Amino acid sequence: MQETRFSGDFKTTPYWQDIAPRVELPDTPLPEETDILVIGGGYTGLNAALQTAREGLGTLVLDAEHPGWGCSMRNGGQLSTSLKPSHSQLVRRYGEELATQLCLEGQASLDYMHDLAKQDGLELGLRETGRFHGVHKPHLYNRLAKECEEGHPVWNTDCFMVPKSEMAGELDTDAYHGGIVYPHHCSIDVAKYLPSLLKTVLDYGAAVKGNCKVVSIERNAVGFTVLTTQGQVKAGKIILATNGYSGALSPWHQRRIIPIGSYVIATEELPRKLVDRLFPTDRVLSDTRKLVYYYRLTPDRKRVLFGGRVSLNETDPRNSALKLHRDLVALFPELGATKISHGWMGFVGYTFDTLAHSGEDKGLYFAGGYCGSGVGMASYLGMRIGQKAAGREKTASAFERIPYPTRPLYYGNPWFLAPSVLVYRFRDRFGI
Ligand SMILES: Cc1cc2nc3c(=O)[nH]c(=O)nc-3n(C[C@H](O)[C@H](O)[C@H](O)COP(=O)(O)OP(=O)(O)OC[C@H]3O[C@@H](n4cnc5c(N)ncnc54)[C@H](O)[C@@H]3O)c2cc1C
DSSP states (O other): OGGGEEEEEESSSOHHHHSSSSOOOOOOOOOEEEEEEEEESSSOOOOOOHEEEEEEEEEEEEEESSSTTTTTGGGEESSSOOOSSOOHHHHHOOOOHHHHHHHHHHHHHHHHHHHHHTTTOOOOOOBBBOEEEOOTTTTHHHHHHHHHHHOOOOOOOOOOOOOOOGGTTTOOOSSOOOOEEHHHHHHEOOOHHHHHHHHHHHHTOOOSSOOOOOOEEEEEEEEEEEEEEEEEEEEEEEOOGGGGGOOTTTTHHTTTOEEEEEEEEEEOOHHHHHHHHHSOOOOOOEEEEESEEEEEEEETTEEEEEOOOOOOSOOOOHHHHHHHHHHHHHHEEEGOOEEEEEEEEEEEEEESOOOOEEEEEEEEEEEEEOOTOHHHHHHHHHHHHHHHHHHHOSSOOHHHHHHHOOOOOOOOOOOTTHHHHHHHHHHHTTTO
16 A cells, blocks of 8 residues: 555656756776875765866876765755754853854855856756745744744844734644744755766866775875775875765764664655645744754745655665655645655764764864755865865864864763654654
């Protein structure tokens, strides 16, 4: 019975893959040496490479699979200021100055995407659609309204509340008790951004290789000797951009990055009239749950992309697809007969302080830990560490200045995931 939820051509690969233009990589042998070796060909790695290649430094990008194979071609394409903790939480942790700098860089990550969209003919399909954030428990409405009225101490959010009685202009569902709109949040076309970024990096003369996993990194007198599945390469500097797929390559980072699966479905194409009624705007969508649903229409407005965390432990995307479909239908009962055309997952990189981190250790540069909000932040911090590796950075990013915590007994296997998801489920049930 449940199998009937899937369309005949159901796939467990990302919807974006079906429509993204193919970028051919030149079939060249692995060079013996390079100024900069970027490990990981997602938003972090390619934005770093864009900077170093533009500076004329010999740049080699290696990906264990192929560029964009990780989260950077699996995500929902929602763009915000990318910071999870509030300004006041950050002030309590780090003091006023650093808290404000972190928030300013959250804003800078969003601004960077607008700048990027104007550079080198890069195509992001970036649109300032705004975000509708639904309130899933009635008592949370007033809390959000208060926050909205007080405004953010650093950002100009221009947010406004939408009471339940006026929801039809935003979203046709009875499941929310109103919501808040952040008009400056954006959507990108995931199928366009990565291929366009990759092409630009190649145009600037960087070498990019897929199917080339870095197996070990050793320091030598002048830099690094790196062993890959295609041979050895010497590098002056390394940029580690493996995020949720980091594995054991760098045990220090492995103890700090928590790989957590995020799951998405795409529906089959829907009738235009139904789409226009249920989703009258093009906004990106999310809600007040801790185990947040994030969703939107595809750029052609034909399908719904619906994502979230619906299982305690990691699971097969086919299983999660059925649960996501159930939750989508709970919000929009009219989609009950709609079939799922794609269901996929990817590992986002979480951190113990729910903040991204970047930095350098004697020629090894890194950025990661975007906690599921990396479209803008991975791009921005990738750009920043690329500039740093190229010797062009004037001041350190605030994300370098904060401690990067681990926990006792954590070595890269998030054994605490299932109990954490249970706690969040409980909190979501009562809106606490
Ligand atoms: C389902 C899903 C939905 C998401 N939705 C959103 C969203 O709407 N908005 C948002 O802001 N963020 C979202 N994210 C998060 C966002 O996509 C990521 O934060 C971002 O893409 C991270 O980019 P990255 O380059 O750091 O890592 P990745 O894109 O994951 O790239 C890491 C790369 O490293 C490579 N690699 C790993 N180990 C090695 C090795 N040893 N040698 C060579 N290569 C290696 C991998 O093959 C991989 O390609 C989502 C993520 C997922 C999974």
